[in-house]
Amino acid sequence: MSGHGKKFSVHSQGGDEDPEFQVAPMVDVLLVLLMFFTATTTTEIKSQMADLTLPEAQDAKDREKGEGQFTVNINKMGGLEAQGRTGLEEAALSKLIKDDYGQVKKLNPNASYRVLVRADKDLGWEKTKVVLKAAAAAGVANVVFATTKGGKG
């Protein structure tokens, strides 16, 4: 044991090459991590809207990405927003959903399509009812409500 140690120490003393800290691979790993976190943060932020707080539901399913999805945001003030347009009324919203639904069906007749409602938790039901009516009028039966699992401060 001691002989081994001695031999090793003699060898390392004699060699000029000290084990160096390799910066290049570390930079590679760092860049990959950086890109990963940048990408995940941007995609999440894109789908969210600042001025609404989603309701909490512990038993909700994890969100799934369907082939066709129409997202309607209802902010704290009760304003309806979809596809970058704000202050939508039932008829206008229904037309938007119908057009989008038609486009998705044209590309793939068997595509699943749904309307995602992201409404503020402090609102009353009437605004969401407008979205449900608009979806029904556009012929879309599948409506899902966005929630958070909550539980964290």
Add this chain to the structure above:
Amino acid sequence: MAGGGSSDGDYGLQIAPMLDVMFVLLLFFMVMAGKQVKEAELGVQVPAASTVTSTAKSPVKMEVSPEGLVTFNGSPVDVRDDEQMPKLRAKLKALIEVSPEQSVIIRPKDQAPYQSVINILNACAAERVKNLTFGN
């Protein structure tokens, strides 16, 4: 004197400051990623124009008052503060055990709190209610 001459005019990439910046960026994005709230969803089938279905024998009706009081076939069960809706869950559980295909209609009043409706949907999802819809 002699040592200075060997690296004259050699402007290599400075790794140390670049690493500093990268660490700061990495930390920033890691913290942001940790703060993000993961979204979940609760689904429901709306009686759309193209999918008119005849509701099964005597669907269960649940109503939500503007104060957030939930009634089950007319009898009050849970109030707004009961987020887990224990009484409603017990009723739904008994109902689904007897007939798994039992249809349930939720009829919230216009001023009913959205969170209460979500609480009902949550309870229905937990008790595996399959036929769930909204009514006026």
